[in-house]
Amino acid sequence: SDDNASRQWTINDFEIGKPLGKGKFGNVYLAREKQSKFVVALKVLFKSQLQHSNVEHQLRREIEIQAHLRHPNILRLYGFFYDKEKVYLILEYAARGELYKELVASSHFDERTSASYILSLARALHYCHTKHVIHRDIKPENLLVGLNGELKISDFGWSVHAPSNRRKTLCGTLDYLPPEMVEGKEHSTAVDNWSLGVLTYEFLFGGPPFEAPDHQDTYKRIVRVDLRFPNVPEVSAEAKAFIRKLLVKDASRRLPLPEVDNDPWIRANADPEL
Numbered sequence: 001s002d003d004n005a006s007r008q009w010t011i012n013d014f015e016i017g018k019p020l021g022k023g024k025f026g027n028v029y030l031a032r033e034k035q036s037k038f039v040v041a042l043k044v045l046f047k048s049q050l051q052h053s054n055v056e057h058q059l060r061r062e063i064e065i066q067a068h069l070r071h072p073n074i075l076r077l078y079g080f081f082y083d084k085e086k087v088y089l090i091l092e093y094a095a096r097g098e099l100y101k102e103l104v105a106s107s108h109f110d111e112r113t114s115a116s117y118i119l120s121l122a123r124a125l126h127y128c129h130t131k132h133v134i135h136r137d138i139k140p141e142n143l144l145v146g147l148n149g150e151l152k153i154s155d156f157g158w159s160v161h162a163p164s165n166r167r168k169t170l171c172g173t174l175d176y177l178p179p180e181m182v183e184g185k186e187h188s189t190a191v192d193n194w195s196l197g198v199l200t201y202e203f204l205f206g207g208p209p210f211e212a213p214d215h216q217d218t219y220k221r222i223v224r225v226d227l228r229f230p231n232v233p234e235v236s237a238e239a240k241a242f243i244r245k246l247l248v249k250d251a252s253r254r255l256p257l258p259e260v261d262n263d264p265w266i267r268a269n270a271d272p273e274l
């Protein structure tokens with residue numbers, strides 16, 4: 001409940017369990033609030049590292065953004081607290097962990113699994129866009145899986161309010177960035193439409209579409225939309241047609257997220273229960 005989110009928590013309110021993951025600014029632990037026995041994921045961030053990387057403002061913006069986001073496919077940030085040297089984020093626990101691990105384990109997903117995940121993602125991103133929030137960092141590492149196999153978008157570390165031309169320090173991989181971002185131009189919510197296309201490709205073929213030996217080559221392939229499909233029989237023409245509707249250089253011509261529901265490939269393959 002919301003009064004829970006605002007009350008002042010301390011680390012003594014929680015029993016700490018196994019480590020769930022090692023993040024860029026700190027580690028995440030399974031934890032349980034002692035009184036309610038509510039299970040959460042507790043992310044521990046070191047203030048010194050946040051200050052050193054000059055991302056405190058990003059974290060504050062993220063906390064502000066997340067406080068207003070409520071969607072079944074968006075990992076909840078229930079609240080936060082801090083002590084002298086650390087900031088703690090109280091996160092929803094995604095019982096089936098990182099989607100990335102499932103993708104690596106199975107090398108690629110079948111069309112039904114892929115279409116179901118992509119539909120959930122399209123609905124969550126459209127919800128964000130109605131709140132003028134662009135995620136900007138949609139990639140398998142930022143996706144988690146809930147107890148019933150539902151996809152959860154996490155780590156809005158790079159989200160901004162649209163429109164924006166805020167430079168995203170290209171420390172991470174370029175693979176998911178659209179042409180307008182790699183070219184440092186102004187970008188809109190349509191960057192997430194592009195990333196959805198990249199992710200669909202990666203789910204079906206096991207790797208991102210513009211992968212190349214080095215940054216420069218990836219950069220060139222992205223700005224040229226140098227899209228090639230391995231001619232593997234198990235991926236349908238409808239799947240490729242869907243990907244081509246999203247990986248479009250002109251941001252205004254990318255398939256709008258509300259229309260993802262009506263795409264023939266999605267209709268034929270996504271779980272109707274979604």
Ligand SMILES: COc1ccc(C(=O)Nc2ccccc2)cc1NC(=O)CCSc1ncnc(N)c1Br
Pocket residue numbers: 020021023025028041043045055056058059062066075076077089091092093094095096097098144153154155156157158
């Ligand atoms: C809403 O989720 C977040 C919101 C914010 C931030 C964050 O660090 N922001 C941030 C940190 C520093 C600077 C600027 C932004 C991170 C997350 N999420 C995560 O870190 C995911 C932790 S891993 C995990 N979580 C739950 N269940 C599991 N099974 C696992 Br594994």
